[in-house]
Amino acid sequence: MELISPAEFAKDKVQAIQEYSFLAGQSVTNLFRRPRYMADMMQQADLIGFGSLPIVVLTGLFTGAVLALNSANTLQRFGSLSLLGQLVSVGMVTELGPVLTGLMVAGRNSSGMASELGSMIVTEQIDAMRALGTDPMKKLVTPRVVSTVFMLFFLTIISDLLGLVGGSVVATLIFGMDSHQYWSTAWQVLVFQDVFTGLTKPLLFGFIIATVGCYYGMTARGGTQGVGRATTQAVVAASVFILLVDFFATKFLMAIFGYR
Amino acid sequence: MSAPPTTTAELAQNTQDAIGPIIAFDNVSIAFEDNTVLDGISFQLPRGETKAIFGVAGSGKSTILKLTLGLIKPDGGRIRVLGEDVTQMPEDDLFELRRKIGMVFQESALFDSLTVRDNVAFRLMEEAKITEEEIERRVVEALSFVELEHTLNMLPSELSGGMRRRVAIARAIIAQPEILLYDSPTGGLDPVTSTTIVELIIKQRDVYKTSSLLVTHRLQDAFIMATHSFDRKTNHMRPLPRGERGEVPMTFLILRDGKVIFDGDAQELAQSRDEYIREYIS
Numbered sequence: 001m002e003l004i005s006p007a008e009f010a011k012d013k014v015q016a017i018q019e020y021s022f023l024a025g026q027s028v029t030n031l032f033r034r035p036r037y038m039a040d041m042m043q044q045a046d047l048i049g050f051g052s053l054p055i056v057v058l059t060g061l062f063t064g065a066v067l068a069l070n071s072a073n074t075l076q077r078f079g080s081l082s083l084l085g086q087l088v089s090v091g092m093v094t095e096l097g098p099v100l101t102g103l104m105v106a107g108r109n110s111s112g113m114a115s116e117l118g119s120m121i122v123t124e125q126i127d128a129m130r131a132l133g134t135d136p137m138k139k140l141v142t143p144r145v146v147s148t149v150f151m152l153f154f155l156t157i158i159s160d161l162l163g164l165v166g167g168s169v170v171a172t173l174i175f176g177m178d179s180h181q182y183w184s185t186a187w188q189v190l191v192f193q194d195v196f197t198g199l200t201k202p203l204l205f206g207f208i209i210a211t212v213g214c215y216y217g218m219t220a221r222g223g224t225q226g227v228g229r230a231t232t233q234a235v236v237a238a239s240v241f242i243l244l245v246d247f248f249a250t251k252f253l254m255a256i257f258g259y260r
Numbered sequence: 261m262s263a264p265p266t267t268t269a270e271l272a273q274n275t276q277d278a279i280g281p282i283i284a285f286d287n288v289s290i291a292f293e294d295n296t297v298l299d300g301i302s303f304q305l306p307r308g309e310t311k312a313i314f315g316v317a318g319s320g321k322s323t324i325l326k327l328t329l330g331l332i333k334p335d336g337g338r339i340r341v342l343g344e345d346v347t348q349m350p351e352d353d354l355f356e357l358r359r360k361i362g363m364v365f366q367e368s369a370l371f372d373s374l375t376v377r378d379n380v381a382f383r384l385m386e387e388a389k390i391t392e393e394e395i396e397r398r399v400v401e402a403l404s405f406v407e408l409e410h411t412l413n414m415l416p417s418e419l420s421g422g423m424r425r426r427v428a429i430a431r432a433i434i435a436q437p438e439i440l441l442y443d444s445p446t447g448g449l450d451p452v453t454s455t456t457i458v459e460l461i462i463k464q465r466d467v468y469k470t471s472s473l474l475v476t477h478r479l480q481d482a483f484i485m486a487t488h489s490f491d492r493k494t495n496h497m498r499p500l501p502r503g504e505r506g507e508v509p510m511t512f513l514i515l516r517d518g519k520v521i522f523d524g525d526a527q528e529l530a531q532s533r534d535e536y537i538r539e540y541i542s
Contacts, residue, residue, distance in 0.1 A: 035386070122369075128369035131329050132383045132431075133359035136353070 023141065024211045030135075030142040047145075049151030050111050055104050056155045057162055057217060063086055063096050066165030068170035081175060085186035085232040088167035093198040097160035099246055101158065102205035105152055106238040110213035113144055114234035117217025118227035126218070141218070145210040152206035153199065160198065193257045197250065204249055205242050212238040270304075280343070282307045282439060282471045283328055288337035290323060298518075299335065299518030303432030308509050310465050310472045311413050312482035314514035314540070316419040321475040322366065325441045328362060328473065330354040342438060359383065362412030366423040366443040370416040370431070376403070377412045380431045402430040406460060429460055434466070442463060446481050458484050462497045465509070466490035479541060486510040486526040514540065 013039075030036075071087045117140060120126050129136050164186055171177040216234035218225045261506060281304035292299045297320040305311050311319045314447060326332045327339055328344040339346050344357055370379050378385070380402055383449040384395045406426035416424055425445055444463065446454035458481050464470050466489050476482060486508055488497040500508065512529050514522040522529065522537055529541065 035388070123372070124365050124367060124369040125371055127326070127331055128363070128365055128371070130331055130355075131358055131361070131363040131365075132386070133355045134382075136357055136384055 001013065020211070020215045023137070023215050023218065024207070026137050027141050027145040027211060027214070028140055029147065030138045033138070035138065037139055037143050040139065041135075041147050042130075044143045044147035046152050048105070048147050049155065052105050052108055052151070052155060053158070055108060056101050056159050059100050059104050060092075060097065060159030060162035061166040063159075064092055064099055064166030064168075066166075067091055067163070067171045068094065068167035069174070072171065072175050076175075080180060081177065083169070084171050084175070084177060085182040085184070086189035088171075089164060089186035089189055090194060092163035092167070094194050095198075095246075095250075097163055098156050098198055098201035098205060098243065101156045101159040102152065102202065102209065102246075103239055104240045105148070105155065106205075106209045106212075106242060107235055109148060110209050110216075110234040110238040111231045113210065113213030114216040114220070115227055115231045116219030117214060120217065120228045121220050122223055122227060136218075141210075141214045145207060148210035149203055149206035152202040152209070156202040158197070191256050193253070196257075197253045198252065201246065201249055204245055208241045208245060209238050212241060267475050273416070281305055281340075282340075283473065284340040285327075286338045286340070288327065288334045288339055290320070290327065290332070290336075291333045295505040296518050297513075298327075298334070300385070301515070301518070301520045302337075303513055303520055303523050305471055305473060305508075307471055308460075308469045309511060309528060310474060310485065310509060311511045311513055312474045312476060312485070313426075313513045313515065314476065314479065316486055317477075319515040320328050320338060320517060324444050325363065325473060325475060328439075329358055329363060330454065331528060336391050356523075358438055361439045361441065362435070362437035363441040364425070364428045364443060364445050366447060368416070368421075370414050370427060374415075376408070376414050376416070376419070376427050379416065379427060380434055382431065384436045386446060392523060398434055402434040403427075405433065405463075406430045422449050424454065425449065426460065429457070429464075433470075436468070437470065442472060442474045442476075444475055444477065446478055454478070454481065455484075459490075460496045462487065462488055463490045466508055467492065478480070482510070482512060483526065 008214070068084060068088050071091075072081060072084055075081050075083055117126070120140075122131075126136050126140075129139065142232035164183075167186075168179060168182050171182045172179045213234045216230040216237070222229070267478065274288065285301055285303050287300045287302055288298055289296070289300050297318075303311075303326075310540075313324060315321050323332070327334055328341055328343075328346070330349060330351075334347060337347070341357065342360060344353075346354065346357065349357065370376075371382065372381070377399055381395050381399045383399060384390050387510075399412070400409055406429050408423060408430065411427070412421065413421060416427070419427065427443070438495075445461065446457050449457065461472070461474065462485055465472065465485070474482070476537040480523055484497075488499050489508060490496075491498045508526075511525050513520060516536060519535065522532060529537070530537065
């Protein structure tokens, strides 16, 4: 492995942050400039949204189920099994639904974007696009960012709902709880702040997934090996970034609502 | 070869007549990391002329094409293309300028997820004013020019290397550009396919009067271009008699160690006393 000086390392990192910020900023400002590639946005929404549906359905369902399973054992010890619906509901809607859906979509789509755009970079297709008078930021990056933000919002709602269904199955079939009791407590415990927090996060996570994936793709260098490296880095960076932003977003929203 | 459309020869003439050379490099330098690739080079490309650029691998030939398109910026000097200073232009304005320039990339750079039809039509599809029927007509016309109209619905991966290069030429000429940039269009191809590509370049030069920069390693390709013209009647290139060869709008530029060591026509090149050049052309 080649050793580089700390100054060079710091310079590279600062440049990477600068380039990422520029790409992220442009992906938003391009929304207000023509041309807008609506057909590309629809195509990406289909690939990202409907393509991710199976993994989101399975993730949501089994996360809710295992959350209910683990929590029920603890709650039973204190004779509070009736709180199971509330626990699964708050856990899924505020935290597990958005984060796990974000991580699953990051694994599938950040890597996909990085490898697709990276391959286009190393085969000069991005240069060809620029040479043909088309801005790759508008044509390739903005549609991916818009589609991911839009579709992750709805995927998270589906994941939340299926998490509650998974919890309900465990609660009724394994622990013999009344289904009506489970659903009414799960519903009643949710307040505006919970739902707002749970639905704000996918907007941030969607933006992270797409911009990180596109950034690593657009900066891929070094042939097929470089594309492979960019793909791995995109998934790792997007996942870590999601977990970091999750913490700070939760703290920030709690501070706003003066909540808990 | 199919007969080319007749309208474009005038098109090459009808814009920006008063801007001087169509491409002008003035003391242009660029380095990658610590490696100086171009060191203060200057040259001009007059309208309607084809200039073949030679040099060993890594001498900056492809860099000149990328600089012309504004895909990369020089460290120093000035580049004027169609009267515009591309070294100072913001990216948004460069996209406008690039629509007047066609480029054939070294490895074709076709969009691998699009069909041949969509690759060739790419530039036209970006312009909202053009109807589907018009796009279809022009795609077929451009593909007929390179004799590949039967590949319309194929993907680039289903084509041979030579066919991909011809599709790239069709994509570059579909918008009837004022300048064409060819980056090693015959590189890695067999002699027969190379001759087909060279014939297409000569056809573009003589029929459409398009100004072009041609980067190549193959000196024989450039000499064929300097000694042949396109015959519209037979639809093939034909060798010119010795006395007419000076009339071909074709010049040569040779790079060495980041500098231009030769810029002139075929006759001047053949008469050069420079040892390096003599060795290069021998």
